[in-house]
Amino acid sequence: MALKDAENKPLRGGQLREAETEELRRELARLEEARFRLRFRTATEAVDSPIQHRIIRRNIARIKTLLRERAGT
Numbered sequence: 482m483a484l485k486d487a488e489n490k491p492l493r494g495g496q497l498r499e500a501e502t503e504e505l506r507r508e509l510a511r512l513e514e515a516r517f518r519l520r521f522r523t524a525t526e527a528v529d530s531p532i533q534h535r536i537i538r539r540n541i542a543r544i545k546t547l548l549r550e551r552a553g554t
Contacts, residue, residue: 492540509544
């Protein structure tokens with residue numbers, strides 16, 4: 482299971498549903514850190530691809546949604 486490209490392209494539902502809960506939590510923490518770094522970098526210098534903000538934000542939302550679904554069952 483490879484979630485390593487979550488900063489560069491949107492994650493798909495099948496990828497996420499196959500992942501273990503602990504792996505999703507680790508990926509969520511990594512993405513939140515990447516989002517923080519990207520916001521900081523944007524404030525201090527030009528960013529190569531502004532679309533990265535949206536991709537990371539949506540991947541975080543996808544993971545949080547799946548974790549909430551799993552917690553509810």
